[in-house]
Amino acid sequence: DAGITQSPRHKVTETGTPVTLRCHQTENHRYMYWYRQDPGHGLRLIHYSYGVKDTDKGEVSDGYSVSRSKTEDFLLTLESATSSQTSVYFCAISRGSNQPQHFGDGTRLSIL
């Protein structure tokens, strides 16, 4: 398995609270991604990073922010969680653009 660790693996929180999910990699890959997985939608890209402090928006970025201060860590923040953000969140890494992406085992987030 690719060296990707997501934390926490499960989280339940209330509407309006801030939430931060962490992705840690040991592969020294340049690119990191955050996806959300919802029934009927497959996986959709939220944000991605192409280097330290270099990030860009994906398909469904509204309500989310990201930060990458070190090569190995990519954080996803929900500033004020809403029930529509209940989902399973996956981190992925790749060596470069349009290269194979490898996924972590996800974080199941429930917002009540």
Next chain:
Amino acid sequence: QQQVKQSPQSLIVQKGGISIINCAYENTAFDYFPWYQQFPGKGPALLIAIRPDVSEKKEGRFTISFNKSAKQFSLHIMDSQPGDSATYFCAASETGANNLFFGTGTRLTVIP
């Protein structure tokens, strides 16, 4: 709008049979087509991928068939086994872009 359309949503196959999952796309700029396998509680794992310079790629019991003119590609699982029971996702992306567009997934059940 779903960039990649996947069918069927679910599939039941007898052990030893052939499983076939189909995907279609509209964006002719797509030039990378991976398939992912996902088990419950796990992240998607890259199974096999193809680029449009070939019409077929085979790895063990898994084959991707690619029809550029029809803008379709499919996954064939030969001699399907109960251990193949999982959800399969097709995806597509284009060179220079960082968004991997996923299909909605096919839940495969292989009956012993």
